[in-house]
Amino acid sequence: MSGAKRIGLTIDGLKVEAAEGASILLAAGEAGIAIPNFCYHPGLEVEGSCRMCLVEIEGLPKLELACSTIARDGLVVRTSTERVREARRDVLEFLLAEHPLDCPICDKAGECRLQDYYDLHGRRDGRMAEPRERREKKIPIGRGLLLDRERCVLCTRCVRFLKQVTKTGELGVFERAVRSEIGIFDGAPVDNEYSGNLVDICPVGAITSGDFRFKTRAWFLTREPSICPHCGRGCAVVVESVKGYPLANGERRVYRVTAGENPAVNGHWICDLGREGRRDIDEERHGVVLRQGAPAQGLAWPKALAEIAAAIRSVPGAERAAGVAVILNAGLTCEELALAKSLFVTALGLEKIFFAGRKPGQADSLLLAAERMPNDRGVLEAGFTPRLPTLDELAAARVLLVFGPYLLDHFEPDPVARALAAVPSKYLFSAHAGPLDRLVDAVLPVTVTAEKSGTYINIAGTRQSFGRALAPAAGVVPESTILVCLANSLGLNLGDIDAR
Amino acid sequence: MSETGVPLLPVDEGSWRLERYLRQGGYETARKVLVTMAPAAVVAEVRKASVRGRGGAGFPAGMKWGFVPQGGDEPKYLCVNADEGEPGTFKDRLILLRAPHLLIEGMLITAFAVGIRTAFVYVRGEYGPMARRLEEAIAEARAAGYVGPRLFGTEFGLEIVVHRGAGAYICGEETALLESLEGRRGQPRVKPPFPAAVGLFRSPTVINNVETIAAVPQILARGADWFLGRGLPKDGGTRLYCVSGAVRRPGTYELPVGTPLREIIEVHAGGPAEGRSVKAVIPGGLSAPLLLPGEIDVAMDVDSLAKAGSMLGSAGIVVIPDGTPMLDVLLTTARFYAHESCGKCTPCRIGTSWILKIVERLKSEGGGPADLDLILDLADGIKGRTLCPLGEAAALPIRALVLKFRGELERAVAR
Numbered sequence: 057m058s059g060a061k062r063i064g065l066t067i068d069g070l071k072v073e074a075a076e077g078a079s080i081l082l083a084a085g086e087a088g089i090a091i092p093n094f095c096y097h098p099g100l101e102v103e104g105s106c107r108m109c110l111v112e113i114e115g116l117p118k119l120e121l122a123c124s125t126i127a128r129d130g131l132v133v134r135t136s137t138e139r140v141r142e143a144r145r146d147v148l149e150f151l152l153a154e155h156p157l158d159c160p161i162c163d164k165a166g167e168c169r170l171q172d173y174y175d176l177h178g179r180r181d182g183r184m185a186e187p188r189e190r191r192e193k194k195i196p197i198g199r200g201l202l203l204d205r206e207r208c209v210l211c212t213r214c215v216r217f218l219k220q221v222t223k224t225g226e227l228g229v230f231e232r233a234v235r236s237e238i239g240i241f242d243g244a245p246v247d248n249e250y251s252g253n254l255v256d257i258c259p260v261g262a263i264t265s266g267d268f269r270f271k272t273r274a275w276f277l278t279r280e281p282s283i284c285p286h287c288g289r290g291c292a293v294v295v296e297s298v299k300g301y302p303l304a305n306g307e308r309r310v311y312r313v314t315a316g317e318n319p320a321v322n323g324h325w326i327c328d329l330g331r332e333g334r335r336d337i338d339e340e341r342h343g344v345v346l347r348q349g350a351p352a353q354g355l356a357w358p359k360a361l362a363e364i365a366a367a368i369r370s371v372p373g374a375e376r377a378a379g380v381a382v383i384l385n386a387g388l389t390c391e392e393l394a395l396a397k398s399l400f401v402t403a404l405g406l407e408k409i410f411f412a413g414r415k416p417g418q419a420d421s422l423l424l425a426a427e428r429m430p431n432d433r434g435v436l437e438a439g440f441t442p443r444l445p446t447l448d449e450l451a452a453a454r455v456l457l458v459f460g461p462y463l464l465d466h467f468e469p470d471p472v473a474r475a476l477a478a479v480p481s482k483y484l485f486s487a488h489a490g491p492l493d494r495l496v497d498a499v500l501p502v503t504v505t506a507e508k509s510g511t512y513i514n515i516a517g518t519r520q521s522f523g524r525a526l527a528p529a530a531g532v533v534p535e536s537t538i539l540v541c542l543a544n545s546l547g548l549n550l551g552d553i554d555a556r
Numbered sequence: 557m558s559e560t561g562v563p564l565l566p567v568d569e570g571s572w573r574l575e576r577y578l579r580q581g582g583y584e585t586a587r588k589v590l591v592t593m594a595p596a597a598v599v600a601e602v603r604k605a606s607v608r609g610r611g612g613a614g615f616p617a618g619m620k621w622g623f624v625p626q627g628g629d630e631p632k633y634l635c636v637n638a639d640e641g642e643p644g645t646f647k648d649r650l651i652l653l654r655a656p657h658l659l660i661e662g663m664l665i666t667a668f669a670v671g672i673r674t675a676f677v678y679v680r681g682e683y684g685p686m687a688r689r690l691e692e693a694i695a696e697a698r699a700a701g702y703v704g705p706r707l708f709g710t711e712f713g714l715e716i717v718v719h720r721g722a723g724a725y726i727c728g729e730e731t732a733l734l735e736s737l738e739g740r741r742g743q744p745r746v747k748p749p750f751p752a753a754v755g756l757f758r759s760p761t762v763i764n765n766v767e768t769i770a771a772v773p774q775i776l777a778r779g780a781d782w783f784l785g786r787g788l789p790k791d792g793g794t795r796l797y798c799v800s801g802a803v804r805r806p807g808t809y810e811l812p813v814g815t816p817l818r819e820i821i822e823v824h825a826g827g828p829a830e831g832r833s834v835k836a837v838i839p840g841g842l843s844a845p846l847l848l849p850g851e852i853d854v855a856m857d858v859d860s861l862a863k864a865g866s867m868l869g870s871a872g873i874v875v876i877p878d879g880t881p882m883l884d885v886l887l888t889t890a891r892f893y894a895h896e897s898c899g900k901c902t903p904c905r906i907g908t909s910w911i912l913k914i915v916e917r918l919k920s921e922g923g924g925p926a927d928l929d930l931i932l933d934l935a936d937g938i939k940g941r942t943l944c945p946l947g948e949a950a951a952l953p954i955r956a957l958v959l960k961f962r963g964e965l966e967r968a969v970a971r
Contacts, residue, residue: 102746103746104746104901104943105900105901105902105943106901106902107901107902107903107941107942107943108902110941118940119940119941121746124746124748143941146903146936146937146941147902147903147937147941149937150902150903150905150906150907150910150937151902151906153906153910154906154909183930183933184910186910186913186914186917187913189909209902210899210900210902210905228741229741229899231899232724232895232896232897232898232899233894233895233896233897233898233899233905233908233909234894234897234899234905234906234908234909235899236898236899236900236905
């Protein structure tokens with residue numbers, strides 16, 4: 057906000073400052089005064105249709121919209137007078153009159169604006185004695201999304217999102233008056249890579265996700281921020297999980313990944329690839345150390361690390377630089393990369409340090425970057441020159457440490473198997489099960505991004521630190537721990553080594 | 557329906573022809589204006605004439621034109637609102653059918669005054685013959701050099717496009733009209749910005765009613781003072797009053813602004829038939845709260861009707877005769893707004909439907925005073941809370957009906 061002119065106004069007796077051009081709703085929000093709204097969304101153009109944000113402005117006879125009225129110097133706004141409260145009560149009464157009140161079976165219950173606002177501002181006595189409109193309640197609209205027209209409050213956030221953000225326009229409003237309803241056009245369902253945002257922005261339970269539907273209740277979920285690791289954009293995400301992992305068979309730990317808000321990176325949206333990342337956190341995960349692809353009884357990771365340290369030590373000092381090879385990846389945090397540099401480059405003096413990650417894909421015009429690893433810039437900043445190894449270089453190693461399962465993204469399985477067969481000692485640090493597991497001496501289970509804290513630098517050079525969104529299962533450790541403990545086993549203290 | 561009265565121009569079956577219009581001095585005012593006047597002077601003259609919008613809102617046209625930013629490269633547009641959908645109103649229809657060249661001449665002068673080169677006429681979907689007539693007239697004018705580029709040897713030119721609506725009352729609301737004209741769903745926009753600044757295709761736009769534009773040539777021909785002299789100091793000229801319902805001579809009457817409602821009904825329209833009497837009068841189209849027989853000694857101008865708790869609106873006068881069940885009037889009214897609500901904003905979408913459901917139940921099953929109280933409450937919940945004036949237009953007449961005929965309604969619903 058540097059340089060932007062600030063203006064001053066009074067909201068509910070409070071002297072409030074706001075950026076020039078900001079709406080009353082935004083100005084109030086900045087001052088901690090919440091004005092209820094359905095159709096307003098900071099990432100979309102103002103619609104002004106739900107009429108929930110009406111406020112009193114001194115000198116104006118009618119209530120005005122807080123979402124569309126620009127805050128001006130000296131304006132005196134009141135958001136909690138009897139007139140305003142009555143307007144809110146009336147709008148909510150109208151909305152509820154045509155609402156099915158199926159909260160007990162609605163996914164949105166617990167995080168529903170209609171529910172929350174009614175609780176705060178609504179009237180207690182129901183006066184609707186007439187038959188409600190009956191509408192279709194589970195219309196597949198594409199991409200696993202389901203539309204419930206009875207719950208819809210017609211805020212048109214979904215329609216506007218698809219018009220203004222993805223510019224795909226799959227949803228429209230059909231019919232008129234109380235018969236108005238959201239729908240797809242004939243034979244053209246929602247089909248774009250940002251479809252999951254429709255569920256996030258629906259203020260009620262009208263658009264739900266097939267992936268989340270009836271799986272849990274919103275109030276069981278713990279919401280923690282993290283960074284999406286599925287491309288180089290580094291979108292803010294919210295990891296929504298339940299505590300008590302491991303769970304009974306078939307139950308989930310992470311129920312969904314939703315869009316976090318970060319104006320500097322992703323605004324309010326994330327792509328479906330990132331949202332699908334919830335599977336990546338929970339599915340096909342390693343939980344214990346594997347030996348030749350099978351769970352190793354009684355071999356905990358510290359013991360496995362001691363074995364790795366011994367293997368490294370077995371390579372005579374003079375041959376170590378060329379004999380011990382390491383494959384890192386750009387999913388490691390800046391902190392982990394710095395540790396890796398200290399350990400492998402500075403302390404051990406290794407020359408064979410390679411990188412392998414997911415192959416680049418197609419960038420789109422919104423958020424998804426071609427780079428499919430989250431920290432390519434961090435790798436460069438740590439001073440590495442990332443390079444994929446050749447299979448000959450792999451085969452030449454006496455000890456090989458592989459971080460991440462990505463070798464097979466670049467080479468066919470058979471040649472990799474032959475190359476690895478030539479390596480006397482080889483170890484894999486991976487979060488997910490994969491075909492590489494059987495080709496190494498042991499696999500040590502490591503964390504995914506959501507289970508660790510650290511820093512990524514995105515493709516635009518934005519440095520973003522994030523905290524741990526959920527605890528890893530017992531026996532699953534972050535690479536940082538692996539690196540520090542490996543150094544300890546080798547009798548090295550990384551704290552004494554200047555990573556730079 | 558007869559069209560007797562005091563017409564500004566002789567209007568009959570053949571009056572729409574260019575040749576007839578020219579014989580009466582048609583397009584001479586436009587020629588004078590374009591050749592000899594500065595645009596700002598035209599705006600000033602129209603502003604001085606206090607010609608208030610004839611579509612319903614009553615906003616002074618000259619002032620509206622003055623809001624359009626001048627200079628700049630962006631195009632500006634003129635939209636003529638011919639989406640005459642207000643129940644009880646049929647005056648624009650008359651102009652389109654009988655005096656289309658008067659409208660075209662008005663458009664030339666308006667466009668010249670505001671610096672506009674493209675004009676649209678948005679004609680109500682149901683008005684097929686009127687749209688065709690207007691197109692014929694435009695073709696005549698184009699052939700004779702009154703529409704098109706370089707008019708009257710000047711640099712000024714105007715293209716006119718006739719656009720047909722698809723039958724939605726809401727498209728008479730100016731921003732919904734713009735949305736519809738742009739090819740989108742006809743729903744109102746949030747104001748501000750007002751069309752004068754951000755209108756059709758996001759460009760500055762003047763939107764005026766057919767009758768308003770048709771009043772422009774006479775102002776420039778005879779001057780603002782003459783025009784004011786025909787009406788009131790703050791509400792100039794004559795208006796086309798449409799009288800329908802229980803009168804002997806229903807029709808469209810051109811009379812000075814401020815003519816007493818009683819005079820229009822009893823003298824000009826001949827009053828109710830022998831042995832019948834007036835039970836209530838809707839003075840300005842269905843959206844105007846109705847008046848009781850004792851309330852019709854009111855001058856038909858914007859301010860006087862507002863003072864009387866109603867509105868001049870489109871000046872569509874509906875005379876309701878004795879014996880009319882007011883529950884039926886309420887049902888018809890509620891049904892119209894519930895049907896025509898565009899559905900965009902919450903109070904209008906659900907409020908009008910809820911009220912209709914109650915009235916339908918009262919009609920079929922009966923009810924009690926609490927139902928009438930709820931209708932009033934719901935109307936209050938719509939009034940002043942909606943995105944566009946349709947909410948007000950629905951709430952006010954329904955409130956007036958219930959308040960003024962409460963006794964009758966209570967008796968009618970008691971079973």
